[in-house]
Amino acid sequence: MKDCHYSLLLASGRRLLLLLIAAACSGLVEGAYNTNSGHNALQPAAAPPPPPPQRPLGPNDPYFDPLTPRNVTALVGKSAYLTCRVRNLGNKTVSWIRHRDIHILTVAGYTYTSDQRFQAIHHRETDEWTLQIKWAQKRDAGDYECQISTQPHRSYFVTLNVVGGLTKDSRRQQQQLTPPHAYKRPTIYDDLNLMFRDQVPTAEILGAPDLHVDKGSTINLTCIIKYSPEPPAYIFWYHHDEVISYDSQRGGVSVITEKGDVTTSYLLIQHAELTDSGKYSCSPSNADVASVRVHVLNGERPAAMQTGSAGLSNSSVNVVVLMMVDVGRL
Structure with missing residues (x-):
């Protein structure tokens, strides 16, 4: 085994030789100093080599591939x-x-979160375990x-960085730059007027x-996407122009999509609060x-509640009543 010697120049001029054990050669002893002949100042010894990558505890124990990227940008x-290997x-x-x-998001090939954007990916022939986050948000x-x-x-820790994002104007511009055939539904032949009619996704x-x-009830918003040659790649729900977080501390928020x-x-918000009022938007990819504007009521009843078909029905009843009054005056 190779010996390691460190020398210290004393004031008397004699050299003191220190024979260190082999462990010192491998860098296990820190803070060793030596001197350059002809100088009385102490100089630090060479820095020990960096520790080897994390290895298994035993020959058959699992371990992480140290070359796996620790930073991912989306x-x-x-x-x-x-991905971790x-x-x-x-x-x-x-x-x-x-x-x-x-x-806990995934265990083996199973997903343990109500946020449908998360998915575990693993192929039997590989040693890679991948967490997919669809439609990543900041x-x-x-x-x-x-x-x-x-x-x-x-x-093994991996840091995700999410950058960029489309504003309303840039998203509209992107849609305008998309080739027309990407959004067109096959033409519909009209037997009555012998015309062709194109329809785009709405x-x-x-x-x-x-x-x-009412306060405390469930807000159920239903967004329907029609005339699309294929289902949208994603659908974002917004509240006050901010993406709704399905796993926020508020809880009780879920989305169900049928393609x-x-x-x-469907956007479901349980136990509606007054703070849940405001503008909600459904933004498909295509x-x-x-x-829609949601009003959470705290027991009050507005004089006119024209919402959807119910509003049209009330208006129709009012028109019928007015007609009956006019007829009675004739």
């Missing part, structure tokens, strides 16, 4: 993919945890933990423009924004 509205997983499981609220930025179910747990919120609900020839998205 664009607002696009999918973000956080686990070697020698064996019979252990891999979980993804959002670190800011210690929320609130998704932060640290995510990839965890192996060993004892104790082994963790979004509509039932009950618009105003919807009244098909006609796509329907159609213009549809909006």
Whole structure:
């Protein structure tokens, strides 16, 4: 085994030789000093080499690939993919945890969150475990933990950065720049007038423009997207022009989307509060924004509540009553 010698020049001029054990050669002894001959000043010894990457505790224990990226950047509205590579997983499981609220998002191939944007991706032939975040928002930025179910747990942290985003004007401009055939539905032949008619995707919120609900009840907003050659890639719900957070501290907020020839998205807000009043918007990826204004009532009853078909029905009744009065005067 190679010996390591450090020399210290004393005031008397004699040299003191220190024979260090082999462990010192491997960098386990810190703070060693040596002197350059001819100088009385102490000089730090060479810095020890960096520690090796995290390795398994045993030959068959799982460990993380240290080359896995620790920083991921995604664009607002696009999918973000956080990946960790686990070697020698064996019979252990891999979980993804959002670190800011210690929320377990996925375990193995299963998703444990009501936010449908999160999904676990894993292919049997690979050792990669990926967390997909669809339609990433800036609130998704932060640290995510990839965890192996060993004892104790082994963790690998990945930081997500979400940048960019489309304003209303830029989103409208993007739609204008999209080739017309991307939004057109196959033409509909009209036998009556022998004309061709083109239709583009449209979004509509039932009950618009105003919807009244009682405090404590459930707000149920229904957005219908029609005339689309294929279902929209995503649908965002907004409150006061801000994306609604399905996992906010308020709770009781959920979205259900049924895709098909006609796509329907339901926004459900339980236990309505006065602060839930305001403008709500449904923004599909392939159609213009549809909006409705929600009024949460605290026991009051406005004189006129013309909401959707109910409003039209009340107006029709009023017209009939006026006609009967006029006839009686003749």
